[in-house]
Amino acid sequence: MLGVRHRQFIQSHLVAEKTEFEISGIQDSGNLGSKSDSKSGKFVGDDFVAIVPNGIIIIGDGVPPVHNALESTPYFGAYPYGLLPGLILENIALTAREEESAIDILKRANATLGELYKGLSLSPYTPHNRAGACFVIAKLGSESTELISGGDTIALWELVDGTYGWSKNQVYEVDQARNKDFTYQMNRATADHGNAAPQVIWSDEYYGTCFRVSRDRFTNNPQELNSYPMLDGAPFSQIQPLLQSVEFPTASLKWLMLLTDGCFPVKWSENMETLFHKFKACIDSNLSSEDVFKFMRDANQVSPASHTNEPELTFLVIKNLEFFNAYTE
Numbered sequence: 001m002l003g004v005r006h007r008q009f010i011q012s013h014l015v016a017e018k019t020e021f022e023i024s025g026i027q028d029s030g031n032l033g034s035k036s037d038s039k040s041g042k043f044v045g046d047d048f049v050a051i052v053p054n055g056i057i058i059i060g061d062g063v064p065p066v067h068n069a070l071e072s073t074p075y076f077g078a079y080p081y082g083l084l085p086g087l088i089l090e091n092i093a094l095t096a097r098e099e100e101s102a103i104d105i106l107k108r109a110n111a112t113l114g115e116l117y118k119g120l121s122l123s124p125y126t127p128h129n130r131a132g133a134c135f136v137i138a139k140l141g142s143e144s145t146e147l148i149s150g151g152d153t154i155a156l157w158e159l160v161d162g163t164y165g166w167s168k169n170q171v172y173e174v175d176q177a178r179n180k181d182f183t184y185q186m187n188r189a190t191a192d193h194g195n196a197a198p199q200v201i202w203s204d205e206y207y208g209t210c211f212r213v214s215r216d217r218f219t220n221n222p223q224e225l226n227s228y229p230m231l232d233g234a235p236f237s238q239i240q241p242l243l244q245s246v247e248f249p250t251a252s253l254k255w256l257m258l259l260t261d262g263c264f265p266v267k268w269s270e271n272m273e274t275l276f277h278k279f280k281a282c283i284d285s286n287l288s289s290e291d292v293f294k295f296m297r298d299a300n301q302v303s304p305a306s307h308t309n310e311p312e313l314t315f316l317v318i319k320n321l322e323f324f325n326a327y328t329e
Contacts, residue, residue: 046082060135114233132232150229
């Protein structure tokens with residue numbers, strides 16, 4: 001059963017000292033089959049966005065615990081587990097003090113999540129048992145802007161002097177290996193079960209065990225090459241060394257774009273320079289959110305034989321209105 005599609009358009013403004021920023025974007029759940037609870041049919045999208053009046057902007061994509069796809073999607077109260085880290089992160093951001101940095105906010109959210117999982121007797125050393133989240137946190141202050149990111153949710157930016165940069169997709173290399181494993185196991189499942197292969201692929205007999213082992217090996221493990229950070233309640237000493245961070249004067253920011261991994265084909269992560277310029281062209285052309293969304297959907301066309309259909313796609317564009325009003329009219 002396909003998930004019930006949910007889409008919302010985002011439009012907001014933020015003022016940092018004398019600089020006004022326009023925030024626009026789209027939050028779209030996609031319609032992946034795995035996004036619908038197999039028993040209840042409830043929508044269980046786990047991407048999240050938070051725009052907080054104190055200048056904190058958050059975007060992310062929840063990662064549910066590894067579970068047998070034939071079973072019901074795990075819930076925590078009314079929420080799917082995959083959304084839980086994002087809800088906690090947003091709540092911490094709403095209560096953040098002015099002097100708290102982006103990393104302080106992440107650290108508090110992670111500690112809160114860790115305490116919750118401790119109460120549920122979930123080990124901090126087995127990531128496959130716990131929900132986590134990939135994320136970008138931007139804190140636009142009166143003088144400086146901080147960015148921290150983790151996982152396959154990324155940030156792109158350009159400054160008014162033409163300097164530009166990005167945070168990379170940290171899950172890319174691991175995903176490449178996982179895709180090979182998935183293809184092998186799908187071929188096995190198809191040989192054994194024919195058209196019913198998609199219903200058994202996530203079981204322990206096929207891909208389930210492979211994915212669980214990979215999740216535990218590469219999540220929040222600084223000792224492992226290609227490990228990536230995730231907000232999941234693990235000891236923060238394991239998360240912090242893996243974070244990507246940057247800081248620059250707020251007034252120098254021309255634009256900032258935050259994207260979940262569904263916004264671009266996985267292969268684009270091979271060359272972040274190319275990925276950056278594809279999206280820069282959208283912004284330089286002053287495309288509407290709807291047009292950017294269409295560009296992303298067109299880029300993400302997948303084969304009908306693929307195990308995915310249309311992925312979650314959530315993005316925000318933050319523009320320096322003073323710059324754009326002065327130079328792009």
